[in-house]
Amino acid sequence: MNLPTPAIVAVRxxxxxxxxxLLFLCAAYVIPGLFGRDPWRNAxxxxxxxxxxxAQGHTPWWEPAIGGIPAAGGPLPYWLGAIAIxxxxxxxxxxxxxLPFALIxxxxxxxxxYSSFHLACTDAAQPVAFAxxxxxxxxxxxxxxxxxxxxxxxACLGLLQLGHETTPELLQLGAVSLYLYALASxxxxxxxxxxxxxxxxxxxxxxxxxxVALALALVGALVCNRSAFKQVRTxxxxxxxxxxxxxxxxxxxxxWAWRIHAKAExxxxxxxxxLIGWFCWPAWPLALWTLWRWRNHWQRRHIMVPLSCAxxxxxxxxxxxxxxxxxLLSLPALAALAAFALPTLQRGIAAAMDWFSVxxxxxxxxxxxLYYSSMQTGWPATPLANMRRLAQGFEPSFNAAAxxxxxxxxxxxxxxxxxxxxxxxxxxxxxxVLPASGVALxxxxxxxxxxxxxxxxxxxxxxxxxxxxHVPSDANCIATPHQALHTMAALEFQGQWKIDGRNPLxxxxxxxxxxxxxxxxxxxxxxxxxxxxxxxxxxxGFAVLRRQ
Numbered sequence: 001m002n003l004p005t006p007a008i009v010a011v012r013x014x015x016x017x018x019x020x021x022l023l024f025l026c027a028a029y030v031i032p033g034l035f036g037r038d039p040w041r042n043a044x045x046x047x048x049x050x051x052x053x054x055a056q057g058h059t060p061w062w063e064p065a066i067g068g069i070p071a072a073g074g075p076l077p078y079w080l081g082a083i084a085i086x087x088x089x090x091x092x093x094x095x096x097x098x099l100p101f102a103l104i105x106x107x108x109x110x111x112x113x114y115s116s117f118h119l120a121c122t123d124a125a126q127p128v129a130f131a132x133x134x135x136x137x138x139x140x141x142x143x144x145x146x147x148x149x150x151x152x153x154x155a156c157l158g159l160l161q162l163g164h165e166t167t168p169e170l171l172q173l174g175a176v177s178l179y180l181y182a183l184a185s186x187x188x189x190x191x192x193x194x195x196x197x198x199x200x201x202x203x204x205x206x207x208x209x210x211x212v213a214l215a216l217a218l219v220g221a222l223v224c225n226r227s228a229f230k231q232v233r234t235x236x237x238x239x240x241x242x243x244x245x246x247x248x249x250x251x252x253x254x255x256w257a258w259r260i261h262a263k264a265e266x267x268x269x270x271x272x273x274x275l276i277g278w279f280c281w282p283a284w285p286l287a288l289w290t291l292w293r294w295r296n297h298w299q300r301r302h303i304m305v306p307l308s309c310a311x312x313x314x315x316x317x318x319x320x321x322x323x324x325x326x327x328l329l330s331l332p333a334l335a336a337l338a339a340f341a342l343p344t345l346q347r348g349i350a351a352a353m354d355w356f357s358v359x360x361x362x363x364x365x366x367x368x369x370l371y372y373s374s375m376q377t378g379w380p381a382t383p384l385a386n387m388r389r390l391a392q393g394f395e396p397s398f399n400a401a402a403x404x405x406x407x408x409x410x411x412x413x414x415x416x417x418x419x420x421x422x423x424x425x426x427x428x429x430x431x432x433v434l435p436a437s438g439v440a441l442x443x444x445x446x447x448x449x450x451x452x453x454x455x456x457x458x459x460x461x462x463x464x465x466x467x468x469x470h471v472p473s474d475a476n477c478i479a480t481p482h483q484a485l486h487t488m489a490a491l492e493f494q495g496q497w498k499i500d501g502r503n504p505l506x507x508x509x510x511x512x513x514x515x516x517x518x519x520x521x522x523x524x525x526x527x528x529x530x531x532x533x534x535x536x537x538x539x540x541g542f543a544v545l546r547r548q
Contacts, residue, residue: 006293007127007141007343012426014136017147017433028409029154029440030105032447033164038459038494039094042486043325044165045460049489051081051097051166058492067480067488067501073208074255077168093493101166104174108163108332109150111177115184115306116149116336117142122187125302127343144428149339151432152286155439156331158279158324164443168208169325175204176216176309177332182239183220183305184336186232194238201242202249208257210250212316212329217243219308227301261321271322279327282353282435286338286345293344302340309333342428350431358417361438365410365445372406372449391457392535402448409444413437456535460490463534463542470530470544471497471512479508479545481515510547517543 039048050064050071059065064078071078081097088096119125120142129135136144153159162169182196197220204213221236221243250256263271276284287310294303313330320326374383375396387394416437420430446454456462471478477498480488491514492499500510505523517531517540526545533541 004128005124005126005297007125007340009127009136009141009343009428010130010134010426011136011140013343013428014140014144015427016140016143017151017427017429022147022150024412025154025437025440026106026109026150028444030102030109032444034098034102035095036451037094037447037455038461039166039489040455040458041460042484043167043169044486045489046485047077047165047167048081048094048097049485049493050075050078051085052093052489052493054078054082055085055093056493066485066492067483067499068503069485069488069501072257073168074206074210074250074253076203076206076253077166077171077208080171081166097166101170102164104170105163108174108177109153111174111181112153112332112335113146113150115177115181115332116339117146118181118184118188119302119305119336120145120339122300122302124297124300125340141428145339145342148342148429148432149335151429151436152283152338153331153335155281155432155435156279156283156335157281157439158328159331160439160443162325162328167325169328171207172204172209172212173328173332175200175207175209175213176313176329179204179216179220180306180309180332180336182235183224183301183309186224186227186235187229187301190231190234193235197235197238197242198245199242201239201246205246205250205255206253208255209316209329210246210255212312213246213250214243215312215316216309217246219312223301223304223308226299232301259323260319261323263321268318268322272318275317275322275324275327279324280331280334282432283331283334283338286341287334289341289345289349290337294340303337306333306336310337338432342431345431353431354420354434357434357438358421361413361434361441362417364438364442365413368406368442368445368449369410371453375450375452387453390536391453393462394453394456394535396452399448402451406445406448409441409448413441460487460534461494463487463532464490464495466532467491467495467514467530467542467544470532471495473497475510475512477508477510477512479503479505479510479513479515481505481508481513483514483516487514505545512547513545515543515545517541519543519545 039045049066053059053066054061054064064071064075080100084096084100085093126138127135127141178196178200182193182200186193201213201217217239220239224232224236224239227233297303310330310333313327317323317326371383374380376398420434475497477500478491480499480501481504483501488499488501491497500508505513505526513526519528525548527548528543529546530544531541532544
């Protein structure tokens, strides 16, 4: 029995978002943060360290390492960065390594749009046909929902930082998005969906998530096997083959690792609720609304496909002790689910989302402008004083390009708010324009107006500069036992010292050592020559040792 869908959409509701405006929004989201900064602690800097170690020939391609400490998981993400560094020697190494990951983020946005478009094209997802016509055209409806899914993904707060890092998780996100596209496009793009399945799961395994790849292969095969489309049922065989390739690639790259973290049930439950509450906002409430309003159609592919993908990622997040990097993989599927809430969204809920976005992101923009005014003019005096107290030694400088970019983005935000609140808009995606644009505005202002204090506080370059007077450039090496990978990466690739992170001080051949302080019992033959710390640290910091 075919039940009528809860989607009632007139022709005006199927208006698509103007392409030029959509491109500008995506550019404002992707490009800021690419230029003018160092790799940041923690995972961003350590991942860059593995890429640079391969590119500079310090370690073999098959086993990247920093200071002798090998990388956990597959090496595929580090190969991308290393290839970019070698292919673009005229660029700063950090910028060159960042470029392929920016392209991956672009691919994620494109794949989520096309996945949602194909899901919305199925008959079960189409809106109710009016008795005398006037309902939205099938293709226009699908485009409007795909625009909404893309806006929902951009609006997710969890993607903001993790999506702009050079880490394996971003490549995993790209692989999961490609997998979602394979399942969504199977009834319409048979060949493309098979190639997407064969490529996505081995890529996911080679980038450090083989267990997730195998789980997606099994779940996807079960979902496809129940489909009414013959070409979709055939895809289940290809998914199982992709799962086999994923297992082989994980074995070849030595990507298997035990990452399950046990937590008390109450603590885990509270951590999950807190994490999902902000990380997946605003996609998660819209996804829940979709499941409620489409509850009689939950076995249809436009609900079941993204739901199954999201559940695998959520279970992985629980098993890893509420890991935000595991939850990142659920965002494409949650965005696709959130899009199907738009045709059924009540006007009061949409208005609440709009006004919350207006007040929250306008206040956020005012916050960034106040700090910028304090840095450049000294008024108000408190923000600059707070920055200097929290990041000792920071001194701001003027950048005209950043000011012009920030002014343009702020004017565009004001114009968008006026357009959205001036009169009623009929397009399906209207409720997500302000949340997505507000996130993009906040990120652009943060990476233009306040990039200098962020970079000073989150980079390890100031630490390296404080260490440089105490360790000569021609030192044979620096021993760094029990140091974090990002600290060793900063010493090796920003300080240009050779690092030994494997051997204890007693047998290390190095003349100098960099250890966590304070050191109560110095090893025999070593004495402390200095104490250094990051500008943002208030503790003891690090002890610099020299062999007697």
